[in-house]
Amino acid sequence: MTTTWRHLPAPAREIAAAATEAVVAARERDAGAYEPAVERLTAADRAGLVLGGVVRLLLEETHPDGLDGDDVRLVLERCVRSTAPWRPDVDPHVLLVLLASSLGVYDPGDDDAPPDPAAIARHAPLLVADLLAATGRPLADYLAAAFAEVARTELHD
Numbered sequence: 001m002t003t004t005w006r007h008l009p010a011p012a013r014e015i016a017a018a019a020t021e022a023v024v025a026a027r028e029r030d031a032g033a034y035e036p037a038v039e040r041l042t043a044a045d046r047a048g049l050v051l052g053g054v055v056r057l058l059l060e061e062t063h064p065d066g067l068d069g070d071d072v073r074l075v076l077e078r079c080v081r082s083t084a085p086w087r088p089d090v091d092p093h094v095l096l097v098l099l100a101s102s103l104g105v106y107d108p109g110d111d112d113a114p115p116d117p118a119a120i121a122r123h124a125p126l127l128v129a130d131l132l133a134a135t136g137r138p139l140a141d142y143l144a145a146a147f148a149e150v151a152r153t154e155l156h157d
Helices: 010-028 031-043 047-062 069-083 092-102 117-135 139-156
Strands: none
Touching: 010 031, 010 047, 010 117, 010 139, 031 047, 031 117, 047 092, 047 117, 047 139, 069 092, 069 117, 092 117, 117 139
């Protein structure tokens, strides 16, 4: 991890470190490095919230005019196709839940099989890595923005 997160509380530093490791492993298609990073993400409280924020920010940047159903389908298909050769267990439903959740349009009560936190942790870095490829910016920028949004939300709640 090239960015230090010393200014963050310990739980947030753990999310940042684990997310960075998982996304780097996903970009490099390194299953050996991916599994331990995902296990760390699964154990980190609120990792899904932060990664959901990263996904939303990436979607906003890569689709500045908004997303429609075709855009969501293309993002989902691209991620599944690029991931399946090295992660044959990739689940399009979990990726769709990640996309819909990040956009605020997912209701787990309407889902017959909502993914558990471990499934979210296994899939979020795959989606982030795929979306990052389109921006050319480092993950650290999006993590910092997502942490700032979480902090703002907590301050106002």
